[in-house]
Amino acid sequence: MxxxxxxxxxxxxxxxxxxxxxxxxxxxxxxxxxxxxxxxxxxxxxxxxxxxxxxxxxxxxxxxxxxxxxxxxxxxxxxxDTTPIPELEITSKKEGYSKKVADLTKQYWAVPVAIVGISVVVGFLYLRKK
Structure with missing residues (x-):
């Protein structure tokens, strides 16, 4: 044995x-x-x-x-014991926050575009009435 x-x-x-x-x-x-x-x-x-x-x-x-x-x-x-110790990935809270904001802006790009589009249309309608 x-x-x-x-x-x-x-x-x-x-x-x-x-x-x-x-x-x-x-x-x-x-x-x-x-x-x-x-x-x-x-x-x-x-x-x-x-x-x-x-x-x-x-x-x-x-x-x-x-x-x-x-x-x-x-x-x-x-x-x-020569087993390699796995490395930990360290990120700061600030990096995590910026990444979340960037992800949100990529997902919801249509909302700001719609607001700008509506503003342009309202601006043209207002100028046509004058």
Missing amino acids: PTLTKLYTIQEASQHNSKDDCWVVIDGKVYDVSSYLDEHPGGDDVFFDVRGKDAIEEFEDAGHSKSARELMEKFCIGEL
């Missing part, structure tokens, strides 16, 4: 940033390194410096050994 992998967002992982609760993201995987902070040869500061992002570049730059890479697998708790 396949193991289900828990997905975490980068925002979720970055909220775990204390000495008692520290997560780090490396190459799309989320690691809970809380119990390892005191043992890490580079100190615990390196974990706090990379919160809120995938720290693969910093991890590779440090030149970790094969045994370090094997050790980190026991701290893996899930993967980074």
